[in-house]
Amino acid sequence: MRCCRCAVLLVLCICPLASLVMAPCPRGCCCPHPGFLVLCESLGLRSLPRSVPLSTSALSVARNQLCDVDHLLSPFSGLQELSLGHNLLTRFPRGLPPSLESLQLQENRITYITAGALRQLGNLTRLDLEDNRIRAIQPGALRGLGKLRVLTLKGNELTSLPSNLPPSLTHLDLSENCIAALDLASLSSLVNLQVLNINSNCLRSVPDSAFDKLPSLRSVDLNNNLWACECDILYLYRWLLSGRLKMATDLVCAEPVHLAHRLLMNLSVMAICPRLLKPVDRTQLSSDLETTRPTSKRDRVEMLQKASKETSAGLFPEDIQQDFPRTRLLPYSLETLTYEECLFLNKTPPLSTSHLKTTASRPEEEQGCRDNVTVRYPQSNATSAGGSVPSTNREAVMVTPNTRPFTRQDSAAIVSLLAVLCVLVALLMLAVLLVLKKILVRQQRVAPLDVGSGG
Structure with missing residues (x-):
């Protein structure tokens, strides 16, 4: 008998503790796995439900009106997933359990x-x-x-x-x-x-x-x-x-x-x-030339030969492509370039920029720039008026004539002229039709008189 009484007392003491740990699903909530997954969403809650089992590992109280949950979830030592989204929280919750692996706080304040x-x-x-x-x-x-x-x-x-x-x-x-x-x-x-x-x-x-x-x-x-x-x-x-x-x-x-x-x-x-x-600044160019440009003709020719090799090797475009503009480009200006050097440069191949093209298409603004490219004419052996050029340098470049390119304004003028001509032709045809109509009306009026007189 004493053993039975002790067993009954032990059960009566343990059951209340078990009921606290393994409490039933809170009212209005959904518990697919009681004690593990508890969903208390869209219930208009202003505070956490009191009967949530402490063994819960996933808890959602989203879409409610919770303003403060500080230190209310610390007893849930096994909580791994927590959703507090769509509430009225104004600061990050404090006292959350360290066991959390996923925390959702979207759409709060x-x-x-x-x-x-x-x-x-x-x-x-x-x-x-x-x-x-x-x-x-x-x-x-x-x-x-x-x-x-x-x-x-x-x-x-x-x-x-x-x-x-x-x-x-x-x-x-x-x-x-x-x-x-x-x-x-x-x-x-x-x-x-x-x-x-x-x-x-x-x-x-x-x-x-x-x-x-x-x-x-x-x-x-x-x-x-x-x-x-x-x-x-x-x-x-x-x-x-x-x-x-x-x-x-x-x-x-x-x-x-x-x-x-x-x-x-x-x-x-x-x-x-x-x-x-963009061209190099002229003042900066002059200061660079004072220190970098050779004074003797032989040194100047060697510099031009070196520049020609760099151009053929594609060194300049590579520097441009990598956004490191050269500060000492070869000076092509009237103040620094002699006639002999110009003739030498004319023999070197022009700078090729084909590799600067990217896979992207060129904009419409740059398509119009092609119309302004200077036309190169065949070389001639004629000399200038100031004197003759030695036989070794007779391959001179003719001066490019200042030809005016065909612009959009010219095309607009031609279109306007054609429109005026069309209007004039239309007026002329209309006048001819009116004259013919008058002639036909007059013949219709005269024809009956002729018939009556013949009877």
Whole structure:
């Protein structure tokens, strides 16, 4: 009897504790696996349900009206997945269990993330902060997330790339923010990054070698930014042309004005950065010549021969293509070039720029530039009026006549003239028709009189 009584007392003591741990599903919630998975969504809750089992490993209280859950979830030591999305949280929750691996906080009202907010969440592999109001992430706030693989910050108000991002990241979504520049230090640490979405931001260009230190990168979305199609964007332009990634290349220019709304990949290098072919400043050129140009004729000829070899080898275009303009190009000006040197240059092949062409089509503005190319005429043996040229240098270049090219204004004038002629011809035909009509009417009136008189 005593043993039976002891057993009954033991059961009565254990059952209340068991009922606390293995409590039934909270009212209104859905529990497919009681004690493991609890879904309490869209119930208008202002606080967490009290009867959620402590052994729950996945809890969702999304789409409610929760404003503060600080330290309310710390007793759930085995919680691995937590969804607090679509609530009214104004700051990152405190006192979350360290066992969390997935945390969803999308569509709340969080504005700032402090350095200590995620200090205890070293097991997180997925963090979703989409569609909040985050303006800043304190430096070092994400440093301790050594297992984080997926970070979503889409639809916030960030103006720069978060610093100290964990190297374990494989997916980073920063789209629909206000980011105006990419920080090389933050990007270079993401050696495992595979997917980067930074579309719908305020980027104007991408710094050099921004993506070169991301060996695992396989997808990048850069659409809908404020791309300035100028010299600073040439790195991104060539990186897209390299075809390293299979990605959409329909990046639209926002600046400068004459290239706005045009696709970046449809432009040429010269259209993007015209300064690559601009002439050297005359004052700078004169100062360089004082120190670099040889004084003797023999040295000058040797310099021209060297320049000819570099031109045939394609060294100048290579420097231009890599955006390193030469500061001491060969001076082709009346002040520095003699007649003999001009004749020597005439024998050398012209600079070929065929390899400067890219796979992108040339813009319409540059197609019109072909009409202004100077026409080269056959060489002649005639000498100038000032004297004769030695027999060794008789292959002179004739002066190019100042021919006026056929322009659009000429074509418009011709079209206008043809239109006037057509109008005159039409008026003339109309006059002829009117005269013929009058003649026919007159004959109809005269014909009956003639018949009556004959009867």
